[in-house]
Amino acid sequence: MKYTFQTSTCRENTNAEKYVLREKLFGTNEVMPLWVADMDIDTPDFVLDAVRKRLEHQIVGYEELPQSAFLAQIEWMKKEHGVEFALEEMLYSHSVVASMNVAIEAFTEKGDKVIVQTPVYPPFFHSVIEHERELLKNPLKLRDDGTYTFDIEDLKSKINEKTKLLLLCSPHNPVGRVWRREELEQILELCVKHNIVVFSDEIHSDLVYAPNVHIPFASLSADARDITVTAIGIGKSFNMAGFAISSVAIQNKILRENFLKVYNRTHFANGSTLSHVAFEAAYRDGKEWLEELKIHLYKNFYMLDELCKKYPHYIKLTPIEGTYLAWLDCRGLGFGDRELRDFFIHKAGLGLSAGISFGREGSGFMRLNFAISSDKMLEVIKKLDEALLLKCRQ
Structure with missing residues (x-):
């Protein structure tokens, strides 16, 4: 494979929307931003x-x-x-x-x-x-x-x-x-x-x-x-x-x-x-780059799916056919929408899109953008695993 997507260029201290709006949206800059639908993956070299x-x-x-x-x-x-x-x-x-x-x-x-x-x-x-x-x-x-x-x-x-x-x-x-x-x-x-x-x-x-x-x-x-x-x-x-x-x-x-x-x-x-x-x-x-990107994205989704299967009473991952946006059914956590958002921000350190923002049918759900590098995805899995494990022990 020509492209691996293991790492990506740092977007901190740039005008990247998903980073500069963290304080406004989540009340803290100490979250990994997984909300807006752009990738933390380098724009293709042939374009640049x-x-x-x-x-x-x-x-x-x-x-x-x-x-x-x-x-x-x-x-x-x-x-x-x-x-x-x-x-x-x-x-x-x-x-x-x-x-x-x-x-x-x-x-x-x-x-x-x-x-x-x-x-x-x-x-x-x-x-x-x-x-x-x-x-x-x-x-x-x-x-x-x-x-x-x-x-x-x-x-x-x-x-x-x-x-x-x-x-x-x-x-x-x-x-x-x-x-x-x-x-x-x-x-x-x-x-x-x-x-x-x-x-x-x-x-x-x-x-x-x-x-x-x-x-x-x-x-x-x-x-x-x-x-x-x-x-x-x-x-x-x-x-x-x-x-x-x-x-x-x-x-x-x-x-x-x-x-x-x-x-x-x-x-x-x-x-x-x-x-x-x-x-x-x-x-x-773009054909070759896109095909390799999709392989990478699905690997990220698979990692998230394996994690959710560890905690099926808390989170169910909606099967995906397209996009790089995971739709998490979090109703098993027993939280209201505000509590659910706070759980991801303050317990997992992750900034997701609240499901309720997509209409009342999204209540109890969260949207996670998994179009990130392999290294960042491993960090996401670790953070969410620790938060869910802590929830289990309470």
Whole structure:
């Protein structure tokens, strides 16, 4: 293996969000930050080398996003995920959340209903509320084996003529599901029937563990292509969130024109010169690095799973199919949500995302970002093991 991921560059004393916000979020800097979804793993060398080469030119000014960058992404999506986008269907965005907000404004009016499937990444429901749209919650069903699926009957019972948009998280953050074709087709059938646009957040699509396969929502059928806005990018896959670049693919011309009315009014422009270079390098040269990264990530997850199996009466680890975000069922600890958060901060020295922040269905759960080096993962396991052992002895 060319990449080992055993160690990573120290991010202390930098402006890294996950570190500088520890005092604000956890009341102390003495926690390992495992909350926000970026990696404590070095950004790939081929990306940084491409950026260094661009900096040999003495001017970094306004630049158009080159067609070659989008073409590299289009080729990647075709090879890796079996979906074909055309160049004219692609738009630059600095983030998936920004794209989501444009979609909410473009495809709904104040008072319209927008579907979210909780527990889910908090900007899904925050964005809806901030735009004065009505939040239609369609909670995922928690099955006996600890996995989740869509609750189609609940969704059918709640849709009406005011329901205009569904925000789909695929693969799902935080529960780690990679949706099966038959599950997505159930969603598609309802959305086509009721003329509902689907905003499909597929930012984690490259982080899927075999034998699971990511199926882009737009690839399901011609009907799916006509109602889907697909958000994709390199931020999660290659640990490049700091480059602030992603993309939106909209194959239906009318949807694209409506999206562009809001998009252009917001003035997204073309992003930064260095982001363009990094984006293209990741899609052009990233296959080997990504495959080795996924092996490493799953090893980290396996370590966490083995630890949780030592304390099954306290913590159950939700099976994972995609993402690098572990969803911990901590209800066995018998804590309220505030106590649970305090346990991880003060007993384990770990700064996690509280499950309740993903919706009330996340009560009693915690989300742990395991996209860290092997050395750091061993430290996490040690800290959590000691805290749980102490709990056992009390």
